[in-house]
Amino acid sequence: MNPINSTIVNFVKILPKPAVYIFAKKYIAGEKLEDGVRVVKELNSKGILATMDVLGEAVTTKKESVDAKNECLLVLETIQKNNLNSNLSLKPTQLGLAIDEEFCYNQMVEIVERAKSYNNFVRIDMEDSPFTDATINLFKRLKEKYDNVGIVVQAYLKRTLDDVKKLNKLGTNYRLCKGIYIEPEEISYKDYQKVRDNYLDILRQMFTDGNYVGIATHDDYLVENAYKMIKEMNIPKDKFEFQMLYGVKENLRDRINADGYKIRIYVPFGEHWYKYSIRRLQENPNIAWYITKSIFSFN
Structure with a gap:
């Protein structure tokens, strides 16, 4: 910077x-659920998919966590009632991961169960490195029982390719992103091109092992190289989608959509918007x- x-x-x-x-x-999208619904309807009208996220993270009490769970359940119900083409993304620390891992798991079971009843899908976001192992373990436990749950992995972490080689054996559904948290150099790549190279190595490994990938990036270089990889490896369209954040590079979003590829937009909303927004600011x-x-x- x-x-x-x-x-x-x-x-x-x-x-x-x-x-x-x-x-x-x-x-x-705004501070209220109806703001998220409005934005998702606008995206769906353009043939664009969505994932909705109630903003918030790192709760400190079980009551806050239960409140967050109930908000997630309401989002799933609202998606169903409004016939929205959207799934749900959530942060495990919002559901109590930093308080009690078993408590968080039980919270997640309720959410994933509800999503399954609606034939919908839940994406577990990856947070900063103190929670990487716990998040992966949470996902693995849920994956044993449910096929409508996926996880996020971050290309700037040096461990991610090894993690993916193991997770691929479970038939994992991924969102692959660069990563946005500030991490120590010992565990993360700091060179911009090195992160890009690792991203593409991870993507190739996911495709090679037949996993579904949400290719989450706003980097034209990565989009172009993903296009080339998809063509070179003859990856069918039902094995991947592109993903982007709401409000970022709409021209790239529209180009991917026009090229006939599935694209999903991450639509965050809620009263706890401040930390999320500051991270976006540091990123851009x-x-x-x-x-x-x-x-x-x-x-």
Whole structure:
């Protein structure tokens, strides 16, 4: 990150929340479930799929976790009632993973069971490295009983290719992303091209072993190389989809859609939007300049 962008990012992080929301509203559907429904309907009308996420993470009490579970159940019910083409994404620490792993598992069972009754699917997001093993173990336990659950893996972690080689044997359904959390150099690649190369190595391994992959990226280089790999390996369209975040590179989203590939957009909403938005800002600091211009009405 260049010094100017870094300064602006740090400035935006100390702004009051209403000011930061100027940035956040580009990346979230809104604070209410009806905002998420509205956005998903708009996407579906364009032939684009969605995954809905109630924002929130790292809860500290079981009550908060139960509340989050109930919100997830309501999202699944709402998807069903509105006939939306969307599944559900969730963060395990929101469901109590940092409090009690068995408690979190039981929470997840209830959610995945409900999704199964609606013929829907649940994606377990991957968080920062202290939770990698616990998240994988949670997924493995759920996968023993349910076929409507998948996991996210992150290409910037050095361990991921080895993890994938093991998880592939379970017939795992993946979302493959670069990763956004700030991790130590000992466990993560810091070189941009190295992360890209690892991403493509992991993707090839997933395809080779016949797994379903959500190719989650906004990087034109990775999209183009994924296109080439799909053609070279003759991967059928029912074995992959592309995935992107709401509010990011809609022109690339529309091109993938126009090329006839399935694309799914991650649609986050909820009152706990702040941490998510700050991570988006750190990932894409150029946006910070536009926030600053908006705040001070620069010409």
